[in-house]
Amino acid sequence: xxxxxxxxxxxxxxxxxxxxxxxxxxxxxxxxxxxxxxxxxxxxxxxxxxxxxxxxxxxxxxxxxxxxxxxxxxxxxxxxxxxxxxxxxxxxxxxxxxxxxxxxxxxxxxxxxxxxxxxxxxxxxxxxxxxxxxxxxxxxxxxxxxxxxxxxxxxxxxxxxxxxxxxxxxxxxxxxxxxxxxxxxxxxxxxxxxxxxxxxxxxxxxxxxxxxxxxxxxxxxxxxxxxxxxxxxxxxxxxxxxxxxxxxxxxxxxxxxxxxxxxxxxxxxxxxxxxxxxxxxxxxxxxxxxxxxxxxxxxxxxxxxxxxxxxxxxxxxxxxxxxxxxxxxxxxxxxxxxxxxxxxxxxxxxxxxxxxxxxxxxxxxxxxxxxxxxxxxxxxxxxxxxxxxxxxxxxxxxxxxxxxxxxxxxxxxxxxxxxxxxxxxxxxxxxxxxxxxxxxxxxxxxxxxxxxxxxxxxxxxxxxxxxxxxxxxxxxxxxxxxxxxxxxxxxxxxxxxxxxxxxxxxxxxxxxxxxxxxxxxxxxxxxxxxxxxxxxx
Ligand SMILES: [Zn+2]
Ligand SMILES: [Zn+2]
Numbered sequence: 001x002x003x004x005x006x007x008x009x010x011x012x013x014x015x016x017x018x019x020x021x022x023x024x025x026x027x028x029x030x031x032x033x034x035x036x037x038x039x040x041x042x043x044x045x046x047x048x049x050x051x052x053x054x055x056x057x058x059x060x061x062x063x064x065x066x067x068x069x070x071x072x073x074x075x076x077x078x079x080x081x082x083x084x085x086x087x088x089x090x091x092x093x094x095x096x097x098x099x100x101x102x103x104x105x106x107x108x109x110x111x112x113x114x115x116x117x118x119x120x121x122x123x124x125x126x127x128x129x130x131x132x133x134x135x136x137x138x139x140x141x142x143x144x145x146x147x148x149x150x151x152x153x154x155x156x157x158x159x160x161x162x163x164x165x166x167x168x169x170x171x172x173x174x175x176x177x178x179x180x181x182x183x184x185x186x187x188x189x190x191x192x193x194x195x196x197x198x199x200x201x202x203x204x205x206x207x208x209x210x211x212x213x214x215x216x217x218x219x220x221x222x223x224x225x226x227x228x229x230x231x232x233x234x235x236x237x238x239x240x241x242x243x244x245x246x247x248x249x250x251x252x253x254x255x256x257x258x259x260x261x262x263x264x265x266x267x268x269x270x271x272x273x274x275x276x277x278x279x280x281x282x283x284x285x286x287x288x289x290x291x292x293x294x295x296x297x298x299x300x301x302x303x304x305x306x307x308x309x310x311x312x313x314x315x316x317x318x319x320x321x322x323x324x325x326x327x328x329x330x331x332x333x334x335x336x337x338x339x340x341x342x343x344x345x346x347x348x349x350x351x352x353x354x355x356x357x358x359x360x361x362x363x364x365x366x367x368x369x370x371x372x373x374x375x376x377x378x379x380x381x382x383x384x385x386x387x388x389x390x391x392x393x394x395x396x397x398x399x400x401x402x403x404x405x406x407x408x409x410x411x412x413x414x415x416x417x418x419x420x421x422x423x424x425x426x427x428x429x430x431x432x433x434x435x436x437x438x439x440x441x442x443x444x445x446x447x448x449x450x451x452x453x454x455x456x457x458x459x460x461x462x463x464x465x466x467x468x469x470x471x472x473x474x475x476x477x478x479x480x481x482x483x484x485x486x487x488x489x490x491x492x493x494x495x496x497x498x499x500x501x502x503x504x505x506x507x508x509x510x511x512x513x514x515x516x517x518x519x520x521x522x523x524x525x526x527x528x529x530x531x532x533x534x535x536x537x
Contacts, residue, residue, distance in 0.1 A: 001464060003464055004020055004183065004208075004430075005018065006461050007459075008030070008034065008043075012036070012434075012435065012459075013036070013433055014033065015032050015040070015043060015066060016029075016061070019049075020174070025153070025154060026050070027056055027059060027150070029058075031067075031068065033100065035066055056151055058071065059083075059170050060084065062085075062161070062164055063096050064188070072127040085139060086141065086158055087143070087292065089168070090140075090141045091292070098133045099281055101133075104127065108125040111123055153174060154175075160201045162192075163409070165255075167187060168187055169185065169189075171184050172184070179467040182207045183465060184209050188433070189409065190409070195297070195299065196296055196300045197297060198297045203421075205426075207427045208427060210429075211419065211432070212415070213431050215414075215415070215438065216415060216442025218411055226260060226404075230257075237364040241333075243334055245353050246338065247340060247343050247350045247354075248340070255289050258314065258317075265315065276317075278320040278349050278353070281341060286319075289312065330356045346375040351390065355394055359394055364400075365400050367402045376389070380400050412442060412445065426452060431454055432456075432457065439456045504519075
């Protein structure tokens with residue numbers, strides 16, 4: 001018997017983890033960290049809902065922490081199997097997992113200071129940076145499209161999900177008692193037409209589909225021309241003689257910015273003395289992206305002059321790794337673009353750059369990502385005139401500008417269209433990786449629009465996966481109706497065409513051209529009648 005258990009990202013966005021068990025084997029798709037509310041984060045500390053030593057392998061969709069962040073804990077609890085993932089995700093995990101360990105150490109240190117003062121027991125981090133680093137040797141990269149039998153009777157294939165570089169859709173075939181069942185996990189699905197990454201791959205067929213629904217009940221706003229807006233902001237700031245400070249997430253958003261800057265520099269529409277990338281994590285991520293240019297989309301590849309130089313290494317780009325290098329940037333009075341982390345201004349080096357620029361009317365702070373409630377970024381966005389940084393009161397006199405970053409997730413139309421692109425309708429769709437409301441609304445949409453059986457599993461739900469009879473073409477009720485209507489019109493048209501042909505022939509033979517004229521008038525009458533009907537109905 002094949003079973004699928006939803007161990008995370010069920011009626012919530014984070015903690016992505018699915019347990020697929022057969023008679024003989026057990027594999028996990030993702031093993032992510034729970035993030036967000038205190039109640040959700042609590043799940044990171046308890047025991048896994050399965051015995052980690054019983055797991056044979058992990059397949060990882062991508063390197064975001066909510067998908068891979070509990071892999072180090074899995075090793076600490078006794079799992080010793082391979083983690084299959086795309087080569088870029090394996091590389092990104094090498095920097096992101098130790099970073100996550102470091103963040104947890106710092107958090108626990110802060111909490112323990114409070115706990116010792118309150119006489120409460122001390123906590124230990126879920127894993128440390130060092131422990132995270134020690135599990136990385138088990139990662140086994142596999143290329144997109146490569147089919148691999150990871151265990152007897154279990155084959156997998158990764159396909160580009162277009163979400164972040166290296167992100168994958170996972171196809172799993174399980175053969176039990178001579179019958180094949182296919183389960184497809186969408187992972188996080190990207191938007192169409194994003195820079196750097198390709199569009200999500202269309203999959204032919206699957207018996208069961210597990211799909212994310214982060215934006216399952218939302219449509220993205222009409223995208224503003226991000227590059228054009230960036231150009232205006234740069235020109236204005238440079239004219240005033242200030243610095244342009246951009247808080248940005250290290251993975252993907254920073255590279256999106258470098259891509260946009262490359263386009264503008266190439267056009268010759270902006271002039272900037274220096275561009276600083278001041279975040280060791282962003283520098284390391286950019287380096288990894290540059291080593292894997294073969295995964296870039298065609299547009300991004302075409303930015304590279306000779307096909308090998310990385311399009312993110314712009315002329316005048318200065319990479320700042322050490323604390324000294326970072327501190328030197330604080331002395332720059334104007335004319336520089338400074339990209340730094342964290343993306344929401346609540347930690348890291350960006351706070352120093354804000355301290356040195358917020359009070360200067362000639363500088364600009366450009367927000368390009370989501371700013372969560374309570375963060376310094378959110379307060380700036382909401383127009384606060386005075387903020388506190390490192391215990392010092394700072395006046396906000398710089399321009400605060402917001403450019404809505406493109407989301408790395410498909411919206412409900414994007415998700416629905418991706419399901420539509422299957423050549424055969426999946427037997428059943430499980431909706432996961434979304435807030436409760438988003439998942440349930442999307443489930444309704446999938447069943448009403450596509451006529452597919454859907455389910456929104458609750459956390460820890462187990463479902464049975466049985467071989468299905470497929471070969472049902474993907475047809476929507478509305479598409480069927482349109483097809484019927486189209487075939488009716490087509491039949492009328494064919495009939496008229498035959499009549500017309502016969503009339504024209506006989507008229508020419510009889511040299512009776514009036515006849516043709518009459519027929520044409522008849523057709524005209526018929527067409528007008530049809531048009532009237534259309535308008536009325
Ligand atoms: Zn993601
Ligand atoms: Zn995710």
